[in-house]
Amino acid sequence: MPNFRPFVSSASVDVPVLPVRFAVRFVIRVLLTSLDAGVIAMFGVTLYRVSADHPLWMVGLSLLFTVMFGSLLRVWTLTLRGRSR
Numbered sequence: 001m002p003n004f005r006p007f008v009s010s011a012s013v014d015v016p017v018l019p020v021r022f023a024v025r026f027v028i029r030v031l032l033t034s035l036d037a038g039v040i041a042m043f044g045v046t047l048y049r050v051s052a053d054h055p056l057w058m059v060g061l062s063l064l065f066t067v068m069f070g071s072l073l074r075v076w077t078l079t080l081r082g083r084s085r
Helices: 019-051 055-083
Strands: none
Touching: 019 055
């Protein structure tokens, strides 16, 4: 009986992400999150007071914060998903 070596495609082999690479990504995400939190803490109340009587400005401000939180969610999910690769 012939001796065949098993064939494994390169797509099915899991290659771990370097720990240093993950750590750098994690630190960058923490900095982005703290920067966004600082912006909200410093300017959120003022922006709300200015736009409270202007419905169109309030919609724009709401969209701005929604996009900001959405981008944070995306970078965190990409970072944490990349850890398992």
